[in-house]
Amino acid sequence: MADKIKKFFQKKKVDAKFKMAGPGHKLSESAISSQSSVTSKREQPMGSKRSGPTEESKVAAEAALARLHQKRENPKFNTSLAAIQAQVKKELENERAQASTSAPNTDTKEREQEMDLPRNFAAAGVYFKCPIISNDILPRDEWKKNIKSFLYEQLEEERGLTACLIIQSCNSNREKVDTCVETLCKYLENIVTYPEEEKYQKIRMSNRAFCERVQPIEGAMELLLAAGFTQQKIANAEGVDEDYLVFDAANVPSIESLTSLIEALRTAEPIQLELDRNLQVLLPSQAAAKMQLPPSFYALSPEEIKREQQLRIEAAERSQMLRTKAMREKDELREMRKYKFAIIRVRFPDGILLQGTFSVYERYNEIHEFVQENLEHSYLPFVLNTPTGHKLIPEEDGNKTLIDLRLVPATVLTFAWHSSVIEQINSSPNKDVFLKPEVMVLVQEV
Incomplete structure (x- = not known):
C-alpha cells in the first residue's frame, strides 16, 4: 500500500515534466505521420476488421453484465437489438399519439407528483472514483x-x-x-x-x-x-x-x-476524485419519466433554489419591459452557476438515449469522448446537435464549458453521423447499430 503513496508523488513529477514538454507524439514517427495515421483510421471502411477488445474493455463489459444480473428483477427482459428496437418504435408511436391528444394541464399535475418520487430522478446521485485507493464507485x-x-x-x-x-x-x-x-x-x-x-x-x-x-x-x-x-x-x-x-x-x-x-x-496535492459518468441507456419513455435532478447536483439546497427562483420570477415580472438581452443572459448564467453537475443525454436516430453525468465546468471535448468511446463504430466522425439546432464541433466548441454552451442543468443532444460518412453508413448492413453491445445490455428494463 505504501507503494501507492510513492507512485502518487512520482506521477505528479512525471505529469509536471510532460506539461513542460508540450504536445506529444510517437517516438517512432513524425508529427505529420501521426496525423496521417489518424486520418487513415477515420477513413477505414466499416467492413474492415477491427482489433479485438482490450483487457480493460473486457473487464468493463463483464462488470456491466454482473450489475445487470444483480439489478434485474425480470429475468425475461429481452436485451437483443431487435427487441429493443421494437420497444423503442412502440414507445415513439405512443409518444406521438399522446402528444396529439394530451390535455395542457395534465403535464403540470404529473410534474407535481414527480417532485416527491426519487424513482423519477434522472440519476440516483453523483458518484466518484479514486483509482489510487480502489475501484469502488461512491458518493x-x-x-x-x-x-x-x-x-x-x-x-x-x-x-x-x-x-x-x-x-x-x-x-x-x-x-x-x-x-x-x-x-x-x-x-x-x-x-x-x-x-x-x-x-x-x-x-x-x-x-x-x-x-x-x-x-x-x-x-x-x-x-x-x-x-x-x-x-x-x-x-x-x-x-x-x-x-x-x-x-x-x-x-x-x-x-x-x-x-x-x-x-x-x-x-503535494489533494487526492483527486474522478467523476463517474454513471452511464445509463434509456428508452424514450424512461427518459421522459426521469426528469428530476437529485439534491447533490445543486450548489445550493433545493429549498434555497426554489426560494430564490420565486423571488427572481417576481422581480422579472415587475421589470420585464426594462430588461435588456445582456441582462437576461447575465441572469441565465447566474442561474446555471447554481448547479455543480449536469445530466447530458444523447438521443440516437433509433430513439435510444445515452446518459452521462458531467461537471458544469467540464469541456465539450469530454462529452464528445464519452459518446465516442461508447459507439460501435468509434472511429467514424459524428456531430451532436443542441435543442436549438447548433452543431457542436470539437474544433470550435471543444474547449467551451457546459455553462458556456448553455447545456446546464440538463440537455438532450441529437446524434448524427458526419456528412462525410453518411453514404458509407447507409451502405453498411449495420447502419442501425450505434452503441456497443456491452453498452446496450445496460438498457433499463421497463
Whole structure:
C-alpha cells in the first residue's frame, strides 16, 4: 500500500515534466505521420476488421453484465437489438399519439407528483472514483472517509509522504492549509540551513503562530514527527514545564533528507476524485419519466433554489419591459452557476438515449469522448446537435464549458453521423447499430 503513496508523488513529477514538454507524439514517427495515421483510421471502411477488445474493455463489459444480473428483477427482459428496437418504435408511436391528444394541464399535475418520487430522478446521485485507493464507485462524502482511513493506515510505512497527503486531503480550508505548509517548510528549512543552531530545533507548542497556523491542521503533527521531532516537557525561564517539539537528528537518515520532505510538502496535492459518468441507456419513455435532478447536483439546497427562483420570477415580472438581452443572459448564467453537475443525454436516430453525468465546468471535448468511446463504430466522425439546432464541433466548441454552451442543468443532444460518412453508413448492413453491445445490455428494463 505504501507503494501507492510513492507512485502518487512520482506521477505528479512525471505529469509536471510532460506539461513542460508540450504536445506529444510517437517516438517512432513524425508529427505529420501521426496525423496521417489518424486520418487513415477515420477513413477505414466499416467492413474492415477491427482489433479485438482490450483487457480493460473486457473487464468493463463483464462488470456491466454482473450489475445487470444483480439489478434485474425480470429475468425475461429481452436485451437483443431487435427487441429493443421494437420497444423503442412502440414507445415513439405512443409518444406521438399522446402528444396529439394530451390535455395542457395534465403535464403540470404529473410534474407535481414527480417532485416527491426519487424513482423519477434522472440519476440516483453523483458518484466518484479514486483509482489510487480502489475501484469502488461512491458518493463524495463516503470517499472522504475512505481516503482519510486509507492515508492513516499508511502512516507507519511512509509517514512523511503520507502526512503531506493528509494535510492536503483531510482539511477543507485551503487558505489555512497553505499557511500551515509555508510554516512547516520554514521550520524545516531553518534546520537544513542552520543545523547547529539550537533555537531552530525547538518549537514551543504554546507559541501563538504554532497554535494558529499548525496545530489545528490535520496531519501537521504527523509531518513534524516524520521530520524527526519528538514531544518533550522542558522547563521555561520561570521553571514551569512546557510542551515542546524537539528535533533530534538521530530520528532521520540525514539532515539532507529534510530537503526531500520540504519538496514533498510544496508539491503535494489533494487526492483527486474522478467523476463517474454513471452511464445509463434509456428508452424514450424512461427518459421522459426521469426528469428530476437529485439534491447533490445543486450548489445550493433545493429549498434555497426554489426560494430564490420565486423571488427572481417576481422581480422579472415587475421589470420585464426594462430588461435588456445582456441582462437576461447575465441572469441565465447566474442561474446555471447554481448547479455543480449536469445530466447530458444523447438521443440516437433509433430513439435510444445515452446518459452521462458531467461537471458544469467540464469541456465539450469530454462529452464528445464519452459518446465516442461508447459507439460501435468509434472511429467514424459524428456531430451532436443542441435543442436549438447548433452543431457542436470539437474544433470550435471543444474547449467551451457546459455553462458556456448553455447545456446546464440538463440537455438532450441529437446524434448524427458526419456528412462525410453518411453514404458509407447507409451502405453498411449495420447502419442501425450505434452503441456497443456491452453498452446496450445496460438498457433499463421497463
